[in-house]
Every structure is written in C-alpha cells, then in structure tokens.
Amino acid sequence: MATSRRTSTKATKARGGKDVILTAATKNFQAFGYHGTSMRDIARDADVTVAAIYHHFASKQEILQDIMVRSLSDVISLTRTALLGSGSSSSDQLHALMTAWILFHTSRQPEAIIGASEIRSLDPSGRRLITTLRDEQERMFRDVIDRGIAEGDFATPYSHDAARAIIEMGYAVAAWYRQGGHLHPQEMAQRYAELALATVRAAPR
Numbered sequence: 001m002a003t004s005r006r007t008s009t010k011a012t013k014a015r016g017g018k019d020v021i022l023t024a025a026t027k028n029f030q031a032f033g034y035h036g037t038s039m040r041d042i043a044r045d046a047d048v049t050v051a052a053i054y055h056h057f058a059s060k061q062e063i064l065q066d067i068m069v070r071s072l073s074d075v076i077s078l079t080r081t082a083l084l085g086s087g088s089s090s091s092d093q094l095h096a097l098m099t100a101w102i103l104f105h106t107s108r109q110p111e112a113i114i115g116a117s118e119i120r121s122l123d124p125s126g127r128r129l130i131t132t133l134r135d136e137q138e139r140m141f142r143d144v145i146d147r148g149i150a151e152g153d154f155a156t157p158y159s160h161d162a163a164r165a166i167i168e169m170g171y172a173v174a175a176w177y178r179q180g181g182h183l184h185p186q187e188m189a190q191r192y193a194e195l196a197l198a199t200v201r202a203a204p205r
Contacts, residue, residue, distance in 0.1 A: 018056045021046045022070075025063045030110040034064055034121040064118060065126045071111035072133040075104045079140055090148030091202045097141060098166060098196040099189040105174040106185040112174035141166060145200055155201035166196045 024045035028037040039060055043050045057063045079100045086096035105112045119130055141163040148154035156162045169192055177188065 018066075021048065021053055021056060022063065022067055025060075026067055026110045026114065029064065029067070029114050029118065034060070034114075034118050061123055061126065064114075064121060065129065067111060068115050068118070068122075068126075068130050069133065071108065071115050072130065072137065074108070075101070076133065076137050076140075078104055079137065083140065083144070090144055090151060090153040091197060093144045094141075094148065094166075094196055094200065094202070095193045097144060098169075098193040101167070101170045102173055102189040102192045103185055105170040106177050106179075106188055109174045109177065112171065116171040116174065138163060138167060148200060148202070153203055155203075156199070159200075162200050166199055169195065 025042045028041045039050050043053055079097050082096040082100035086093045145159045145163050149159055
C-alpha cells in the first residue's frame with residue numbers, strides 16, 4: 001500500500017502536481033458546477049488517481065477554495081499594478097482599473113465564472129476568506145470613484161452602487177465572451193473602460 005501511494009504521488013508530480021489537478025477541477029466546475037463534479041471526475045481529467053488528489057487536497061471544498069483564492073489574488077495583483085501605472089486623474093485610474101478587470105475576465109474566463117457563481121458552494125470559513133478578498137478588490141474601485149467624486153471628476157451620486165455595477169460588468173463579460181469572436185480582448189477592455197467612465201458620469205477626458 002505504501003509503495004502504491006508513493007508511486008501515485010510521483011506520477012502526479014511528474015504530470016504537474018497540484019496545477020494539473022486544479023486545471024481539471026476548474027474545467028469540471030465550469031462545465032458541471034461544484035456540486036455536479038465528483039473527485040472521480042477531477043481525477044479522470046487530471047489523469048491521476050483519487051488517492052493522488054488527496055495527497056494535495058483534503059477535500060473537494062479545499063480545491064474550490066484554492067481555485068478562487070488564486071483567481072482573486074491574481075486579479076487583485078493585476079488591477080493594483082494597473083492602478084499604480086496609471087495617470088494621476090481619477091478618470092485615468094478608473095480607465096486603467098477597468099481595462100485590467102476586463103482583460104482578466106476575457107483571458108481567465110473559467111476561473112472568473114467559478115468565482116462569480118460558486119461562492120454559494122463555499123463553507124463558512126471559505127466564504128469569509130473569499131468575501132475578504134472580494135471586498136479588497138471592490139475597495140480599489142470604490143476608492144478611485146470616491147476620490148473622483150470628491151475632486152469633481154465624477155458626477156454620480158451613487159458611488160457604491162456604481163462600483164458594484166462596474167465590477168458586475170466584468171462577471172457578465174466572462175459569462176458570454178467567446179475567444180476568437182469579432183472583438184479582441186483589448187477592444188473589449190477599451191469599450192468597457194468607456195462604459196465604466198459613463199457609469200460614474202466622468203467629465204470628458
């Protein structure tokens with residue numbers, strides 16, 4: 001038994017370890033939902049045994065949380081980098097934030113869709129963790145919008161609602177965007193950055 005376990009573990013590491021398991025889980029969670037996916041489904045698409053999965057993850061719930069934490073951490077890093085590299089005006093900063101937000105949701109659609117739809121499947125501790133990360137992302141948008149309103153760049157009286165609406169645009173794009181369609185991700189990002197500025201009633205740039 002010990003020899004068999006070591007063999008399966010080595011095989012999993014040779015094929016990519018945790019990453020190949022997460023890729024298989026992401027594919028299945030997107031297609032069939034968290035509750036419609038079994039550990040056997042993940043093992044089949046990862047080409048490993050179920051026992052090999054348990055070497056890396058204690059449960060299917062832990063896999064879901066790992067996918068969502070990685071996804072949110074990546075998009076927070078991308079949007080923060082975009083914000084730091086943008087101009088000094090609130091309009092420039094919101095444009096940069098939204099561009100990065102949409103590029104993530106067109107290039108990382110499976111994780112984005114899971115993040116938007118499977119929060120209901122998290123256990124209480126997982127929900128608290130993911131909610132904390134989502135709040136951090138929302139604050140980034142809200143801080144820019146609040147500053148734009150304070151400085152007279154944005155005229156919306158609904159700063160928090162505007163931030164949530166802008167964030168929801170990204171989730172919506174992930175749900176319907178198709179790679180290879182008539183709009184390139186960069187074109188989508190530009191279009192939605194303009195929509196974000198319109199949402200906050202930005203002064204002409």
